[in-house]
Amino acid sequence: MNHPRIIQGGMGAGVSDWRLARAVALEGEMGVVSGTALDSILARRLQQGDPGGHMQRGLDAFPDQAVVERIRERYFRPEGTPEFHRFSGTPMPVVDPPRELQELLVVANFLEIYLAKEGHHGVVGVNYLEKIQIPNPASIYGAMLAGVDYVLMGAGIPLEIPGLLDSYARGEGGEINLAVEGAPRSEAFPLRFDPATVLSSPPGELKRPGFLAIVASNVLAKTMIAKASGRVDGIVVEDHTAGGHNAPPRGTLQLTPEGEPVFGPKDQVDIARMADLGVPFWLGGSRSEPGSLEESRTAGAWGVQVGTLFAFCRESGFLPELKKRFLQAVEAGKMRIFTHPEASPTGYPIKMGVLPGTLARDEEFQERKRVCNIGLLRHLYKKDDGTIGYRCPAEPVEAFVRKGGSAEEAKNARCLCNGLLSAIGLAMEYAGGYLEKPLLVPGEYLESLRTLIHRTGLDYSAADVVRFLASPAGEQA
Numbered sequence: 001m002n003h004p005r006i007i008q009g010g011m012g013a014g015v016s017d018w019r020l021a022r023a024v025a026l027e028g029e030m031g032v033v034s035g036t037a038l039d040s041i042l043a044r045r046l047q048q049g050d051p052g053g054h055m056q057r058g059l060d061a062f063p064d065q066a067v068v069e070r071i072r073e074r075y076f077r078p079e080g081t082p083e084f085h086r087f088s089g090t091p092m093p094v095v096d097p098p099r100e101l102q103e104l105l106v107v108a109n110f111l112e113i114y115l116a117k118e119g120h121h122g123v124v125g126v127n128y129l130e131k132i133q134i135p136n137p138a139s140i141y142g143a144m145l146a147g148v149d150y151v152l153m154g155a156g157i158p159l160e161i162p163g164l165l166d167s168y169a170r171g172e173g174g175e176i177n178l179a180v181e182g183a184p185r186s187e188a189f190p191l192r193f194d195p196a197t198v199l200s201s202p203p204g205e206l207k208r209p210g211f212l213a214i215v216a217s218n219v220l221a222k223t224m225i226a227k228a229s230g231r232v233d234g235i236v237v238e239d240h241t242a243g244g245h246n247a248p249p250r251g252t253l254q255l256t257p258e259g260e261p262v263f264g265p266k267d268q269v270d271i272a273r274m275a276d277l278g279v280p281f282w283l284g285g286s287r288s289e290p291g292s293l294e295e296s297r298t299a300g301a302w303g304v305q306v307g308t309l310f311a312f313c314r315e316s317g318f319l320p321e322l323k324k325r326f327l328q329a330v331e332a333g334k335m336r337i338f339t340h341p342e343a344s345p346t347g348y349p350i351k352m353g354v355l356p357g358t359l360a361r362d363e364e365f366q367e368r369k370r371v372c373n374i375g376l377l378r379h380l381y382k383k384d385d386g387t388i389g390y391r392c393p394a395e396p397v398e399a400f401v402r403k404g405g406s407a408e409e410a411k412n413a414r415c416l417c418n419g420l421l422s423a424i425g426l427a428m429e430y431a432g433g434y435l436e437k438p439l440l441v442p443g444e445y446l447e448s449l450r451t452l453i454h455r456t457g458l459d460y461s462a463a464d465v466v467r468f469l470a471s472p473a474g475e476q477a
């Protein structure tokens with residue numbers, strides 16, 4: 001297969017939306033849409049009046065217009081503007097998702113891929129997180145309905161997904177098993193998605209996209225190849241410098257004096273051994289200098305996956321004002337990225353850009369009244385009465401503790417759902433006037449970004465990034 005050399009990493013929520021993925025695909029590399037929270041993103045964009053009319057164009061292309069009508073009816077406000085933030089909610093993910101949620105997921109994922117692929121033959125992928133299980137089956141179906149070329153998945157061990165892609169490709173439904181805390185291993189909690197629950201006449205067959213697993217160790221890479229339920233077409237190996245979530249360090253967690261996890265030699269991936277797996281692999285995390293691509297290829301990789309450089313380009317979903325402030329701080333050498341061991345409800349370390357006005361800072365974090373109204377990172381747990389409950393470390397602490405969670409785990413947990421949506425202009429505003437604060441999760445390696453903006457200025461495009469990455473090592477600014 002002729003895979004692209006450069007993957008623009010999936011960046012949730014909505015940082016790599018259709019616009020960025022399309023811009024990268026047009027440059028001949030792989031543009032990746034983040035599939036995270038697309039249901040909320042679509043519903044909120046529609047309530048803001050759909051500036052530019054792009055959502056409407058995507059909706060018009062969906063094969064079942066009765067479904068679209070219900071979504072328009074529920075969420076579209078023609079009088080809306082980007083200043084509107086008192087959004088009505090979308091259904092929270094539950095083990096038996098209501099039809100309204102399944103429809104929204106399928107349509108939102110379809111639409112984002114449709115727009116990313118519109119008018120060209122470039123390569124478009126979609127990125128999901130294994131940790132956010134419930135929306136995945138319907139979301140993946142929606143993306144495949146729009147002909148997505150690759151599905152990329154990390155933040156867990158997505159063993160069941162390749163087989164799910166095979167079932168959908170045959171025109172069948174498919175299922176995954178949900179992880180439920182406190183349940184015995186022998187007990188299964190299947191979540192099934194059948195295309196006929198959403199579409200009146202589902203297509204018989206769909207294109208089977210390539211599947212790339214995102215992992216942080218040789219062991220996991222090997223497990224994916226050996227045990228996945230279907231074909232794994234390649235592996236993206238991310239190191240702990242990468243943006244977003246990182247795999248926790250192996251062994252007992254040790255912290256630096258500042259409170260960041262200490263990563264050691266055991267956390268290094270043996271690149272030479274990756275080649276033994278017999279599938280192409282890409283390296284991610286700090287692989288964003290001119291020459292990184294060539295160097296990675298010399299080491300045996302097919303190419304590189306790059307996030308941070310793309311996250312702050314013109315076509316990314318971040319609010320322009322946040323991009324500018326972040327890049328100014330990078331230019332001035334004042335931007336600090338903190339790897340927080342406890343801020344993410346997933347339990348994984350997460351990178352946070354410590355910028356004033358964002359949830360990375362303790363002032364803003366303490367000021368926020370805890371509320372859980374999107375619920376993507378809620379953990380499922382088995383209650384004493386045998387039913388399934390939902391709890392998120394970032395919800396009100398008393399509620400989390402009442403449900404059997406620990407106050408210690410909750411103490412520093414940030415609401416990523418609201419923080420990430422705020423960073424792309426979709427912050428929720430509450431009755432008292434409080435507007436959710438943004439959260440930025442860039443990678444820690446900022447040297448290449450500094451070199452890039454030195455060349456291009458603060459307003460640069462995805463095409464500039466691709467040119468930069470393809471330029472030879474050591475080329476002068």
Ligand SMILES: Cc1cc2nc3c(=O)[nH]c(=O)nc-3n(C[C@H](O)[C@H](O)[C@H](O)COP(=O)(O)O)c2cc1C
Nearest residue numbers: 009010011012242243244285286306307308442443
């Ligand atoms: C803002 C941001 C959000 C990210 N979100 C995700 C995500 O949702 N899923 C994922 O697999 N990786 C995510 N990543 C990781 C990137 O896809 C990419 O692998 C990583 O940033 C590469 O390292 P670099 O930033 O040093 O180039 C994110 C990265 C950034 C910068």
